[in-house]
Structures are given as structure tokens and as C-alpha cells.
Amino acid sequence: MSPPLIKYFIQNYFRKSAKSLIGRAFARTNPASDHRFLRIGKSFAHHAFGENRSQRPESKMLEPTMQKLATMYEKHPQRGSDGLLHELDGLTRISIEQGHLLAGLHAAIKPKISIEIGLAYGFSTLFILDAAYQTNTNCRHIAIDPYQDSMWHGIGRQAVKDVNLDGKFEFIQETSLTALTDMSKQGVKADYIYIDGAHTFDYALVDFFCSDRILNLDGLIIFDDMWMPSIQKIASFIRTNIGSYQEIPTDVKNIFCIRKKKEDERAWNHFAAF
Numbered sequence: 001m002s003p004p005l006i007k008y009f010i011q012n013y014f015r016k017s018a019k020s021l022i023g024r025a026f027a028r029t030n031p032a033s034d035h036r037f038l039r040i041g042k043s044f045a046h047h048a049f050g051e052n053r054s055q056r057p058e059s060k061m062l063e064p065t066m067q068k069l070a071t072m073y074e075k076h077p078q079r080g081s082d083g084l085l086h087e088l089d090g091l092t093r094i095s096i097e098q099g100h101l102l103a104g105l106h107a108a109i110k111p112k113i114s115i116e117i118g119l120a121y122g123f124s125t126l127f128i129l130d131a132a133y134q135t136n137t138n139c140r141h142i143a144i145d146p147y148q149d150s151m152w153h154g155i156g157r158q159a160v161k162d163v164n165l166d167g168k169f170e171f172i173q174e175t176s177l178t179a180l181t182d183m184s185k186q187g188v189k190a191d192y193i194y195i196d197g198a199h200t201f202d203y204a205l206v207d208f209f210c211s212d213r214i215l216n217l218d219g220l221i222i223f224d225d226m227w228m229p230s231i232q233k234i235a236s237f238i239r240t241n242i243g244s245y246q247e248i249p250t251d252v253k254n255i256f257c258i259r260k261k262k263e264d265e266r267a268w269n270h271f272a273a274f
Contacts, residue, residue: 010096064164069126081149081158094127102128102222106135109218111192113191115141115142115143116128117194117211118144119145119156120145120148120155120156121152125169132165132168141170143169143171144174146173176197176210180207193211194222204234205234220248220260222256226253226255241274243266244261245258246261
């Protein structure tokens with residue numbers, strides 16, 4: 001796909017497809033018990049797709065974000081925080097479809113604080129921050145990645161600066177265990193947490209446990225890479241054992257999205273085989 005076609009797809013996919021992705025995600029929740037989320041879904045559709053066009057235009061990705069993402073999807077060398085150009089590996093990325101879903105969910109709930117575990121090249125970060133700048137003036141997006149400089153050459157951090165989205169961005173160069181534990185001690189509360197860090201079962205499960213401690217009620221946790229057995233197993237554990245969360249189905253099969261509907265009320269010895 002040529003760079004102009006990628007740019008066109010990044011820009012126009014949101015208008016053509018994100019409405020159905022978000023709409024179906026929220027419509028699949030239980031309408032008898034989840035009216036708030038259905039209202040959010042309708043409100044998001046109204047905002048993003050200009051259903052009342054006399055009051056609000058169609059939402060479009062910011063031009064610098066779109067241009068940057070187009071060069072990244074074309075695997076052009078990207079500048080790191082060291083000032084040098086580095087090749088991208090071609091595997092560490094999300095699909096454009098998934099990027100727009102992450103942006104749409106962020107726009108739908110308008111979190112005051114959103115958190116991303118794993119920054120890498122910054123693909124998902126740019127989608128999320130672009131949505132934050134257009135729909136949420138009070139948002140602060142925090143990315144956690146202990147290997148941003150040593151493994152990824154600071155490309156993700158630099159990408160945020162390159163498109164001038166760093167005003168709402170905070171980077172923590174720590175392990176997710178340390179960073180999330182510190183946030184819990186500081187009383188930080190988030191409404192949106194995207195988990196895309198270490199993908200072993202134990203590390204990702206610890207990410208969920210620590211994320212739950214700082215997530216507000218009605219907040220979202222989104223796991224990346226549902227194609228991996230370790231993440232599928234975590235989803236199975238949550239579905240079987242954690243009754244305080246409700247799954248939000250989407251058409252993007254690579255993610256597992258859940259909403260916190262209440263605090264954990266399990267008995268101290270609760271366990272269900274999964």
C-alpha cells in the first residue's frame with residue numbers, strides 16, 4: 001500500500017468503520033443494566049460522525065498525527081530521542097482498525113487520566129492522544145515503558161513530540177509493577193487503562209491486578225494481543241473469577257475490553273477453575 005493510500009485509510013477508516021465498531025461494542029452490553037454505556041455510545045456517535053451536522057462537523061484525525069502514522073505504517077525510519085533515524089521492526093504495531101477503536105473508546109468515556117502499559121514505537125499512543133486532544137481538554141495520558149530508550153530508541157516518546165501532542169502526555173520509564181504501585185500509593189485514579197506490556201501470563205496478570213487497584217468504577221481495561229495463549233488465559237480467568245467486571249465485546253478480535261462495574265467482593269478463598 002502506497003503512503004498516500006495509507007494516509008487516506010488512516011483518515012477515512014474512522015468515519016466509515018469506527019461508528020459500527022463502537023456502536024456494536026456498547027449495544028452488546030445488557031441494556032437493562034447498562035443504560036449509561038448505551039448513552040455514551042450514542043453520544044460518541046453523535047460527536048464523531050456529525051449526526052446533527054448543523055451543530056457539529058465530522059471528526060477527523062489531526063493532520064500531523066495522520067502524517068506521522070502514515071510514515072510509521074510504511075516502515076520509514078523514525079527518529080529516536082537520540083536524534084538518529086532507526087528502522088522499525090515491522091511487527092511491533094497495532095492494526096489501523098484497532099487504533100481507531102482505542103481512540104473511539106477513549107473519546108467515548110473522556111477519561112481524566114488514561115494509562116498505557118507499553119509505549120514502544122507509539123502507534124497506539126498517537127491514536128489515543130489524537131482522540132484526547134479532540135474530545136477531552138482535561139485528559140492526561142500516561143505511558144509506562146522501562147525499555148523505551150534501551151530497546152525502542154525513544155521512538156515512541158519522540159513521535160509524540162513530533163506531532164505536538166506532548167502537552168497531555170506523561171512518560172514513566174519504570175516497570176509497570178513499580179509505576180502502578182506508586183500510583184496506587186499516591187491515590188491516582190484512572191478511567192482507561194490499555195495493557196500491552198510483557199505478554200507472559202504472570203506479568204500480564206499482575207498488570208491487571210495493579211490496574212484494577214487504580215481504576216475508577218465504570219472505567220475500562222483493554223488488553224492487546226488476544227491471539228496469544230497467555231492473554232486468552234487471562235481473559236478466561238477474568239470471565240470465570242472476576243464478577244466485578246463486564247466484558248465489552250468489539251469487532252476487533254485482537255483486544256479484550258472490560259468495564260469495572262463494582263469493587264471486588266469475592267471471598268478470601270474464592271477460586272473457580274478456568
